[in-house]
Amino acid sequence: MGLTLIVEDHIQLQDFYHLNLYTWVGSDVIRASNAKFAGEILESRGQEIDLILTRFNIKTEQTFDALVNNLALLKLKIPIVSLGVENLAENNVTYLSSGINIKEIIKTCAGYLGVTAQSMSKLEVDEFFPVPIQLFNHLELAVCEIFDLEKNKILDPDQPIDSARLKNDIASGVSFYHVKKDKRLKFVSNYNEVMASQMNLLELNKDEQVQASELCHNLTRENLRKFGMNEETVKLANKNLKDMIQTTKQTRSLLRFIKRLVQNKAGFHFKHTQILMYISAHLMDELDWGTEEQKAKIQFIAFFHDIALENDEQARIHSNEELKNSELPLMKKELVKKHAMLAATLVSQYPNPPMGVEQIIKQHHGALNGVGFSDHYSQNISPLAIVHILAEDFATHILEDGVHFDHKKIIKEMREKYSTQRFKKIIDSLQTIAI
Ligand SMILES: [Fe+2]
Ligand SMILES: [Fe+2]
Secondary structure, three states, rough: OEHHHHHHHHOOHHHHHHHHHHHHHHOOOEEEOOHHHHHHHHHHHHHOOOOEEOOOOOEEOHHHHHHHHHHHHOOOOOEEEEOOOOOEEOEEEEEEOOOHHHHHHHHHHHHHHOOOOOHHHOOOOOOOEEEEHHHHHOOOOOOOEEOOOOOOOOOOOOOOOHHHHHHHHHHHHOOOOEEEEEHHHHHHHHHHHHHHHHHHHHHHHHHHHHHHHHHHHHHHHHHHHHOOOOOHHHHHHHHHHHHHHHHHHHHHHHHHHHHHHHHHOOHHHHHHHHHHHHHHHHHHHHHOOOOOOHHHHHHHHHHHHOOOOHHHHHOOOOOHHHHHHHHHHOHHHHHHHHHHHHHHHHHHEEEEEEOOOHHHHHHOOOOOOOOOOOOOOOOOHHHHHOOOOOOHHHHHHHHHHHOOOHHHHHHHHHHHOOOOHHHHHHHHHHHHHOO
C-alpha cells in the first residue's frame, strides 16, 4: 500500500514514523537522515515513492526547501508532509506543526496514500503481525507476547527484552519479530509512549513538548501501576517530572498555556497535573516563606498526588458526591476513593522523597487517612498542604471553564469558600498569577 520516504535524522523518530505508517496505513518506508541522502534515493527510486514525510528543517539544513528543489529538478510530483513548523495545507503539501501528533500525521499520510479507514479495516492481517526487528532496540519491556520468525513465543508480557538475543538475531539477518494480530494496537501505542519518553524535550517545539510529556505521563502511570517503584519506573518518573517542571519554567501566561494544552487535545489527568505544577510553583514564588526547596517539594506532590488514577474519568472526580454519582464500576470507585492513600504508599517507596510529601499526598482531599473526600480541613494540616489544596481547587476551576475562565470570578468564589485567615495570603497570591 504505497511507499513513503521518511526524511528525519532522529533515529527514534524514524522508527516512530516507520512503525505507525506500517501499522495504520500499511505503507512500506525508506529512510534518509538528511536532504542530500534523500536526494540520492529520489534520483534512483523516485518513481516508486508515493509520499515524502519530512522535518521542515533538520538542524541547520533547510530540508524541505532542498527536497522541493530536488523534486523539481527530477520532474517528480510527490506529495510532501512537512513536520515541525506550522499547520497549513497547500497543493500537494501539508505542513503540520507537531512531529509527535501521530494521529494527525497518520491521517494526513493516509489521505495522500489513498488509504481510508474502510480500506484499512478490510486489509487482511495475518494472525501474527510482523514488527521490524530494529524497533525493539528502544524497548526495555515487552508489553505483549512476542514471537520469533517460526512463531515460537520468545517473550511473555512485561518481560524484559533480551538484548543479547536481539543483537544476535539482528546480526544473523532476522528482519522481524511478531506480535499477535489482536495485540498490535496495544504494542504500537505502548511503543509511541516509550519513544516519546526517550525524547529530549529541548529538541522539540512547544506543541511537541506537550504531546511528548503527556505520552510519557501515561506510560509513567501505567508502569507505576504495574510494577510499583523500581529502578526503571523511578527513572521514567524522574524524567517526566523534570520535563513537566521545565515546561512550567518556560510558561509566562496561564491563558496561553491553557490554549496550548487545549489545542494539543491534552487529556484531563495530564492537564490537571501540569497546570497544578505551574500554579504551585507560582505560589511558592509569591509567598514570603516559599523557597526553592519548598517549590521542588510542592511540584513533586503535584506530580504524584493523583498518580494512582487510571484515566480522565477517574481524575475528574473531586468529591464524595461526584464519586457516588459516577458510572464507574465498583472496583474503580474503590480505587478513586483510596487514590490519595495509594499514591502516598507508592511515594513512600521512592528513594529519598522530599520530607513530608507522603503525608500531604495522603491528605490532599482533606481526609486524614487518604480515603474519600472532605471539605473540612483539620487545624493541624500543614501550610504546604493548604497551598496544594487551594492550588488544586484553582486548577480545577480553570479546567472546567477552559480558555474562557474568569480569573476574578474564581478568586471571588474561593474567597467565599475559604474564608478563614490561613487561606487569605494564598488566595491573594493566586490573584497575582499572570494571565
Ligand atoms: Fe488532583
Ligand atoms: Fe486527588
